[in-house]
Amino acid sequence: SSPDNEGVTPELEKAGLLNKTKIAEGGRKLRKNWNPSWVVLVGNSLVFFKDPKSQNPESWKPGNSRPESSVDLRGAQLQWANDLSSKKNVFKLRTVTGNEYLLQSETDSLIREWYMTIQRVIDRLDAE
Numbered sequence: 001s002s003p004d005n006e007g008v009t010p011e012l013e014k015a016g017l018l019n020k021t022k023i024a025e026g027g028r029k030l031r032k033n034w035n036p037s038w039v040v041l042v043g044n045s046l047v048f049f050k051d052p053k054s055q056n057p058e059s060w061k062p063g064n065s066r067p068e069s070s071v072d073l074r075g076a077q078l079q080w081a082n083d084l085s086s087k088k089n090v091f092k093l094r095t096v097t098g099n100e101y102l103l104q105s106e107t108d109s110l111i112r113e114w115y116m117t118i119q120r121v122i123d124r125l126d127a128e
């Protein structure tokens with residue numbers, strides 16, 4: 001972020017549509033429920049919206065569109081997880097609090113970009 005921006009507006013890293021299911025909450029296994037989700041990677045967080053209107057960047061401003069949920073990437077772990085689904089291009093994100101999500105896209109290049117971008121944020125936080 002630019003010096004002017006420091007500590008004010010978290011940096012938008014990436015946004016896009018992915019298939020998502022939460023598979024664990026606090027280490028407790030959940031039943032899968034795949035749904036399309038508008039995913040926004042901003043600052044240290046991955047933020048999920050179910051409202052298609054959230055594809056408009058205006059709606060990500062605080063107070064404009066309520067996220068469905070948000071994941072703190074500090075200490076999180078990412079791994080490819082094609083063994084956990086019949087779908088292709090699946091990775092698992094696990095938070096320090098033991099919440100686990102699967103994220104998926106039919107598009108190989110797209111899911112690889114998401115994986116690399118999230119991993120880069122996790123690595124940056126690990127190094128702090």
Ligand code: I3P
Pocket residue numbers: 031032034084085086087
């Ligand atoms: C689940 C649903 C999921 C599937 C899951 C099924 O059935 O078909 O899509 O996960 O497989 O159990 P239900 O709707 O009855 O809950 P994938 O699409 O990721 O394979 P699983 O139990 O082997 O994880």
